[in-house]
Amino acid sequence: MSMNFSEFKKLIAADPRNRDPETLRARQSAPEFEAAAAEAEAFEEKLEGAVHIQPPGDLLDHIKAISQQPVRQRSWIPLALAASLLVFVGAAGLVWKQSHQWENVEAYVADHYSHDGGSVIAKADENFSEKEIFKILARLDATADEQLTGRIKFIKYCPTPDGRGAHMVVSTNQGPMTIILMPNTQVTDGEMVEFDQMHAMLVNLDHGSAAIIGDASQNVESLVGVVRDSLKTGLVDA
């Protein structure tokens, strides 16, 4: 039995690119069918154009960088074991600096900053959304008070040696500096890392740590107090 016009219109509205024989036969059966199909296709072309947005230019590079990480299968048992190990290591007063994709935290900081530190600083915006700052921090189980949030001029998620973290640009009277929040990574507190023309100070937080990065002319230690006082981490566990 052939399709009536009402059925045909519903069919092509649901699937305008439908090319099955029955639909094609119906389309060719009368001018009104052909006109309706042509209209549906014209609308579809506009719809396809509307969703056609360009991804960020660096998206593919960031995705490909993922393959530098070794494979880790996640399950609750290894996670629980890892947590126990962390507690043990912490209790023993040792510094846990195991890095899964970089040789160590120092290498990660240098590599990360060399990768996009400069371009991220270029994105600093005096009117950067406070809402976005709190949203990203909250998703990392962290928060900060006005002391720090008032200075953050850009923030984005970033990879860290142990999962997702945040990459921030902070305004100071010495110019913009960078803070990388590593919510699941412990460091040697106060350790300085030097690379290229930059230096960084690693700071342990309640949970995880941060790297404060500046150029040779900047005193990264000047931000340590603000970071320690303002940045609160591990809120879910607290």
Place this chain on the structure above:
Amino acid sequence: MTNETERTGRFNELAEAYSTDLYRYAMWLCGNDALAKDLVQETFLRAWRALDNLKDIAAAKSWLITILRREYARTFERKVPKFTDLEKVVIVEDDELEPDDRAERDLLRSGILKLEPKYREPLLLQVVFGHSCAEISEQLGISKSAVMTQLFRAREKLRVQMQKDGVTGNVHELF
């Protein structure tokens, strides 16, 4: 798979083939460019870890979409409020559209974001990924007839929205 280079090559092929469409899908799903980028990166991070579980490369697209949808759902489980920033979403492209066409496209974009998720999601799977109704049915776990109905209504709502906003064109006669 034992060869790490081969594994990396396979992953990079997936990234090149699907990252753009996954980003578009994520963008129209969540309406926020930063979150969309994050969702896509998380998707590929999980895909990288689980790549050895992907036995059939032909299923890769569907597999990646499933990972992204789960990650998106997880985002809301954590009670992150939905944040739609039209200014960011409606990216101005350097194209040769006439002003009227550009206005119509912007209205369509705005209309897509206003669609309820049950209409928006099948529509995106069809328009962004070129999924058939049967594939959408499988992806979303709903019947094919339900998919057809939702797709029909999604387009109907978009047309109504555009008419309401003053763009009539010649396609409204369909309904």
